[in-house]
Amino acid sequence: MNESFSKLRVNSERMMAAFEQLAAIGSTGDGGLNRPTFSEAHLAARKWFRAEVENAGFEFRTDGAGNHSAFLFCGDKNAPTLLFGSHLDSVPNGGRFDGALGVMAAFEVLRTINESGINLKVNLEAIDFTDEEGTHLSLFGSSAVAGHLRDEDMQKPYSGRENFLQALARAGLTEEGLFSAHRKKKSLAGYLELHIEQGKRLERAEINIGIVSAIVGYGSYRLSFIGRADHAGSTSMADRLDSGQGAASFILSAREAVMRDFPNCVANVGKIDFAPGASNIVPARADLLLEFRSPDADQLARLDNVLMQLANEKAEQFGLKLLSEPLGKHLPNLMSADIQQTFQKSCANLGLSSVILASGAIHDAQSLVDVCPIGMIFVPSVDGASHAPREFTQWEDCLNGANVLLQTVLRLVS
Ligand SMILES: [Zn+2]
Numbered sequence: 001m002n003e004s005f006s007k008l009r010v011n012s013e014r015m016m017a018a019f020e021q022l023a024a025i026g027s028t029g030d031g032g033l034n035r036p037t038f039s040e041a042h043l044a045a046r047k048w049f050r051a052e053v054e055n056a057g058f059e060f061r062t063d064g065a066g067n068h069s070a071f072l073f074c075g076d077k078n079a080p081t082l083l084f085g086s087h088l089d090s091v092p093n094g095g096r097f098d099g100a101l102g103v104m105a106a107f108e109v110l111r112t113i114n115e116s117g118i119n120l121k122v123n124l125e126a127i128d129f130t131d132e133e134g135t136h137l138s139l140f141g142s143s144a145v146a147g148h149l150r151d152e153d154m155q156k157p158y159s160g161r162e163n164f165l166q167a168l169a170r171a172g173l174t175e176e177g178l179f180s181a182h183r184k185k186k187s188l189a190g191y192l193e194l195h196i197e198q199g200k201r202l203e204r205a206e207i208n209i210g211i212v213s214a215i216v217g218y219g220s221y222r223l224s225f226i227g228r229a230d231h232a233g234s235t236s237m238a239d240r241l242d243s244g245q246g247a248a249s250f251i252l253s254a255r256e257a258v259m260r261d262f263p264n265c266v267a268n269v270g271k272i273d274f275a276p277g278a279s280n281i282v283p284a285r286a287d288l289l290l291e292f293r294s295p296d297a298d299q300l301a302r303l304d305n306v307l308m309q310l311a312n313e314k315a316e317q318f319g320l321k322l323l324s325e326p327l328g329k330h331l332p333n334l335m336s337a338d339i340q341q342t343f344q345k346s347c348a349n350l351g352l353s354s355v356i357l358a359s360g361a362i363h364d365a366q367s368l369v370d371v372c373p374i375g376m377i378f379v380p381s382v383d384g385a386s387h388a389p390r391e392f393t394q395w396e397d398c399l400n401g402a403n404v405l406l407q408t409v410l411r412l413v414s
Pocket of ligand 1: 099195
């Protein structure tokens with residue numbers, strides 16, 4: 001990389017001013033933000049971003065899925081595009097940094113490179129992906145770009161079919177038009193994303209930048225422990241076939257097994273239903289929803305086996321029958337090794353500490369995993385808080401992330 005490039009930095013004041021203007025749109029007044037996709041506040045934020053892009057003299061682009069971007073031709077018009085960004089939508093009563101930081105940093109990187117007059121081998125595009133959070137469909141805009149949108153998903157959006165269609169209309173989009181957002185593989189040189197960590201690992205270790213190795217994969221099951229209903233007063237403890245005891249014992253043992261043997265994995269039972277469901281009947285059936293996550297495909301398979309074996313053991317121990325129904329499975333999405341190394345070099349050059357870690361949350365980057373090389377970095381979240389008004393990242397950390405993004409773009413394509 002050219003020596004002068006390595007000294008280039010983003011404009012902190014300009015980026016902060018833009019970030020704060022954006023954070024005021026949909027502000028809940030307590031530091032938080034309420035900007036679900038295609039709500040009034042979200043549409044206002046999109047309009048604001050468009051005006052920022054145009055006022056700064058960039059080409060504004062939009063596609064059939066409502067993704068918005070600032071485009072910069074750096075050289076050959078037919079050269080592929082290096083894409084970077086995140087999302088401007090939020091969960092209901094969420095935080096100011098989730099997604100918005102990534103879009104504002106991407107736009108600032110574009111402005112900085114534009115001002116420097118540097119010629120690159122690719123064109124650059126700072127993007128705001130539609131509905132990352134899944135008000136209607138998770139990773140909606142990035143899935144559309146990757147060509148992963150499915151007709152059946154659009155029949156069952158989280159918001160309900162009618163709300164979804166009305167929301168599309170509010171944003172000036174049509175259902176038929178969504179598919180046109182699909183981009184050809186060769187048109188993209190890569191995708192980079194800066195995001196807040198939404199966890200405590202960086203803060204605890206006092207490390208500046210997290211370089212994401214993978215977005216975790218997951219498995220989920222409905223497990224049913226089946227025993228026998230009995231009078232809860234007159235049946236002795238020893239004589240019961242109590243499905244609730246088996247389920248509870250499984251939940252505690254799963255926690256122990258994961259903490260002992262799978263330190264970088266998590267398991268969660270998020271819902272449990274007892275039937276018949278009365279305080280004076282021994283529960284005949286306990287249905288629970290289990291989900292577990294791992295950054296490694298082999299480990300995910302091992303964890304799956306261990307948890308299923310544990311469920312069987314617990315059923316046997318309490319004299320129960322076990323039914324298991326797989327509900328979903330998604331393999332981990334790996335980040336490009338080259339881009340991880342380039343992030344590391346950028347951090348070292350900027351005097352920042354970095355660590356390789358996996359993301360436990362989903363992000364737009366994973367949509368593009370089979371389209372182009374992807375890379376992602378995290379900056380520390382104070383107290384790990386996210387999806388809540390107390391979500392916060394120190395400005396210095398935001399700025400560090402933006403400069404790592406800038407240096408990495410330059411290293412990858414100059
Ligand atoms: Zn996000």
